[in-house]
Amino acid sequence: LHTLQNRFYLHGNAVASLHTAIPLLKKKMKETDINCVAFPDDGAAKRFSALFQDMVGMEIIVCGKTRGEGDSRTVTIQDGDATGKHIVIVDDLVQTGGTLFETGKVLKDAGAASVNAFVTHGVFPNDSWKLFNKNGSRACFDKFWVTNSIPTVTDKLPVEDGVFEVLDLMHLIICDLDHFSCGRVHDNQY
Numbered sequence: 001l002h003t004l005q006n007r008f009y010l011h012g013n014a015v016a017s018l019h020t021a022i023p024l025l026k027k028k029m030k031e032t033d034i035n036c037v038a039f040p041d042d043g044a045a046k047r048f049s050a051l052f053q054d055m056v057g058m059e060i061i062v063c064g065k066t067r068g069e070g071d072s073r074t075v076t077i078q079d080g081d082a083t084g085k086h087i088v089i090v091d092d093l094v095q096t097g098g099t100l101f102e103t104g105k106v107l108k109d110a111g112a113a114s115v116n117a118f119v120t121h122g123v124f125p126n127d128s129w130k131l132f133n134k135n136g137s138r139a140c141f142d143k144f145w146v147t148n149s150i151p152t153v154t155d156k157l158p159v160e161d162g163v164f165e166v167l168d169l170m171h172l173i174i175c176d177l178d179h180f181s182c183g184r185v186h187d188n189q190y
Contacts, residue, residue, distance in 0.1 A: 019176045021120045021147045022051045022090075024167040028145060029055070029088065034116065036085040040075065040103040041065055044091045059085065063103050075102040083111035093121035094146070096128040097138055104140040114142045122146035124153050134161045 037052050038061040039045035045062045052058050061080030065073050089103050094117075104115045122129065131138040147167045148154045157164040175182030 019172070020048075020051060021149075021167070021169060021172060022048065024147065024169070024172065025088070025090065025118045025145060026052075026055065028165075028167070032116075032143075033086040033114070034088050035059060036061060036080070036082070036087045036112075038063060038080070038082070038087050038089045038103065038107060040089060040091055040099050042078075047092065048090050061085075061087065061107070063106065065099055065102070071098065073098060073102055075099065075106045077106060077110055081110075082107045085112050086114045086116075087112050088116040088118055088145075090118050092119065093123055094119045095123045095125060097124075097132060101131075101138040101140060108140060115140060116143040116145070117141045118145040120147050121149050122153050122157070123150060127156070129153070129157055129164070132163060133158065134163060139163070 035057065036059040037049070039048065040063050042062065042064065045060070049060055049062075052060070059080060061082060062078050063075050064078045065075045067073050087107055089100060089107070091100065094100055100117050100119075104117065107115050130136055132141060132144055133139060141163060143162075144164050145167055146154060146157070146164065147169045149169055154166045157166060159165070171182075
């Protein structure tokens, strides 16, 4: 279930259990200079910020967006300072990536040393991922991590330009189904 309120759709015939791909991101973050997590809006901050509390010294930035006419949006930094930080923007999914792109631009304009992105579900309708390639019109991320939750999309993502990296969910799914044999996945002990 993507969100806890969806459990009511099943009318009590199932027990909801929330799982996350954030441990995959945290493992990657340990291999980088990332010292700050940013969220494109309050909703993402509420869903994910607690999952980074165990990372000592990790700063948090919360952005906000207001939608204008048509597809226009304005993103601002509501809380935190991007100056000199190596940042990863965290959200649950990306479609065309307008909000992620605007958030990345705002963070770079505010002095971020580097900006990366992570989403669990890369929907990318009409191959909109192409906009984030090195020469694309939304090429603002050093690294764009996405899980293989939608393999029909992630199988097409280019790895040769170094922007996209697909994180495999298989081990997390196995551990979520059989947590006794895998130990404590959410403590990064997998």
